[in-house]
Amino acid sequence: MSNLGKFFIFLGTQLTQREKFSVYWSRFIEECISLGVKSIFIVAIISSFIGAVSCIQTAYNLVSPLIPVSTVALIVRDMQILELAPTITCIVLAGKVGSNIASELGTMRITEQIDALEVMGINSASYLVLPKIIAAMVTFPMLVVLAAFLGIWGGYLAGTITGVISERDYIYGIRDGFIPYNIFFMCVKPFVFGFLIAAISSFKGYYTTGGALEVGQSSTKAVTSSCIAILVADYVLAQLLL
Amino acid sequence: MIEIKNIKKSFNGKEVLSGIDAVFKKGETNLIIGGSGTGKSVLLKCIIGLIRPDEGRVLYNDRDFYGGDREAFQAIRREMGVLFQGGALFDSKTVAQNVRFPLDMLTDMPNSEKEDRVRFCLERVGLDQAANRMPSEISGGMKKRVGIARAIVMNPMYLFCDEPNSGLDPLTAVKIDELIQEITHEYKITTVVITHDMNSVMEIGQNIIFLYKGKKLWEGNNQTITESEVPELNEFLFSNKLLRDLRKTQ
Numbered sequence: 001m002s003n004l005g006k007f008f009i010f011l012g013t014q015l016t017q018r019e020k021f022s023v024y025w026s027r028f029i030e031e032c033i034s035l036g037v038k039s040i041f042i043v044a045i046i047s048s049f050i051g052a053v054s055c056i057q058t059a060y061n062l063v064s065p066l067i068p069v070s071t072v073a074l075i076v077r078d079m080q081i082l083e084l085a086p087t088i089t090c091i092v093l094a095g096k097v098g099s100n101i102a103s104e105l106g107t108m109r110i111t112e113q114i115d116a117l118e119v120m121g122i123n124s125a126s127y128l129v130l131p132k133i134i135a136a137m138v139t140f141p142m143l144v145v146l147a148a149f150l151g152i153w154g155g156y157l158a159g160t161i162t163g164v165i166s167e168r169d170y171i172y173g174i175r176d177g178f179i180p181y182n183i184f185f186m187c188v189k190p191f192v193f194g195f196l197i198a199a200i201s202s203f204k205g206y207y208t209t210g211g212a213l214e215v216g217q218s219s220t221k222a223v224t225s226s227c228i229a230i231l232v233a234d235y236v237l238a239q240l241l242l
Numbered sequence: 243m244i245e246i247k248n249i250k251k252s253f254n255g256k257e258v259l260s261g262i263d264a265v266f267k268k269g270e271t272n273l274i275i276g277g278s279g280t281g282k283s284v285l286l287k288c289i290i291g292l293i294r295p296d297e298g299r300v301l302y303n304d305r306d307f308y309g310g311d312r313e314a315f316q317a318i319r320r321e322m323g324v325l326f327q328g329g330a331l332f333d334s335k336t337v338a339q340n341v342r343f344p345l346d347m348l349t350d351m352p353n354s355e356k357e358d359r360v361r362f363c364l365e366r367v368g369l370d371q372a373a374n375r376m377p378s379e380i381s382g383g384m385k386k387r388v389g390i391a392r393a394i395v396m397n398p399m400y401l402f403c404d405e406p407n408s409g410l411d412p413l414t415a416v417k418i419d420e421l422i423q424e425i426t427h428e429y430k431i432t433t434v435v436i437t438h439d440m441n442s443v444m445e446i447g448q449n450i451i452f453l454y455k456g457k458k459l460w461e462g463n464n465q466t467i468t469e470s471e472v473p474e475l476n477e478f479l480f481s482n483k484l485l486r487d488l489r490k491t492q
Binding site: 016023127 | 316
């Protein structure tokens with residue numbers, strides 16, 4: 001509980017004694033590139049293969065001749081949009097981005113770079129962490145949209161190449177019974193998950209004490225805590241919004 | 243001038259600083275010396291606001307560092323320059339960007355003025371040729387000099403150096419000491435140096451306080467330190483063979 005209180009105080013300190021807007025803007029752009037642009041490749045690879053596998057495995061399970069084949073595509077679409085794209089993508093990003101943030105801030109802490117910022121009269125938490133949180137909340141939904149698109153496309157490729165579903169049936173299936181509200185839900189999830197990943201990882205890294213071993217431990221704790229937070233938030237959002 | 247009064251600090255029930263009083267004079271190199279674990283770094287952190295003391299006051303030209311609001315606290319901080327033990331350079335920035343950083347964050351100077359100021363500070367520490375190098379590409383001594391350049395770029399009133407000679411060869415250590423002393427006298431700033439390097443003590447120790455197990459046991463300068471009657475100080479001082487031999491000859 002004391003850690004939770006410390007976490008909320010940590011979030012609060014970022015809004016006090018803010019620096020110039022131009023400073024935050026340049027830091028925000030740097031973080032968007034670091035957290036977002038540099039994650040495109042891994043997100044693209046993972047989501048394409050997840051889409052492909054979900055198509056093949058769904059087709060494997062749909063053995064009844066009473067169910068149209070296009071249902072495979074419908075299921076792939078809804079799985080991607082509702083769960084696989086936002087949640088799996090963000091769990092992957094918790095590992096990639098979260099560990100990166102925690103180890104970066106942890107290393108800055110143990111090499112006294114954060115102390116150097118503090119004695120200059122700069123709010124180090126606000127300068128270092130706030131741009132990361134905002135960048136994550138902005139770029140993660142974009143990455144999830146990309147992931148959903150590539151997941152559906154991956155399912156299309158896998159289904160048509162292996163012959164489990166025809167192109168016509170796949171296209172029909174992904175258009176059948178489409179609910180636009182699901183896109184909104186798909187975008188809300190990474191917005192929340194991005195905040196959790198960036199905030200939790202930053203908290204773990206910022207308060208690292210010790211040496212290289214402790215930096216590694218902070219990085220691991222950041223990833224595990226972020227993943228747990230994502231799964232809890234996933235359930236809460238599904239319960240509230242669906 | 244910096245005045246510290248009755249500074250006390252404990253961690254997990256263990257007392258690290260037991261009522262330290264001292265005055266650090268303007269235009270002088272003030273040294274805090276002592277063995278490892280005597281509380282030197284904790285005292286420095288209490289003075290510069292990284293650790294809040296349990297009791298006591300820190301006065302910067304009669305302004306209570308911990309007694310005012312957050313804005314007054316930060317205003318005093320912006321008058322400080324600090325050289326950390328490892329330099330604490332920002333890894334993602336070049337040498338010039340590191341030195342320029344306080345100007346970018348805390349001033350509205352035009353770019354040309356900032357560049358002139360950065361060039362001046364790097365020339366002052368003899369590193370104008372290394373402006374575009376990254377911290378990982380320069381030596382330990384060069385990192386310390388960049389740290390000094392960054393510490394003085396804002397024309398501070400107070401300069402703090404945490405073991406500036408640690409990890410350096412004797413020749414480079416002497417150059418760092420000379421640089422600190424020159425800057426102190428040139429800009430009439432109050433300099434506080436944490437060290438356990440005897441060469442630094444004898445070279446630049448204009449005002450020295452000796453800490454032992456969290457207490458101030460002795461205060462003086464590099465002229466009177468060899469004549470002290472404090473056994474703990476003599477044990478610390480004359481652990482160096484050169485000084486022991488010098489004492490014998492005297």
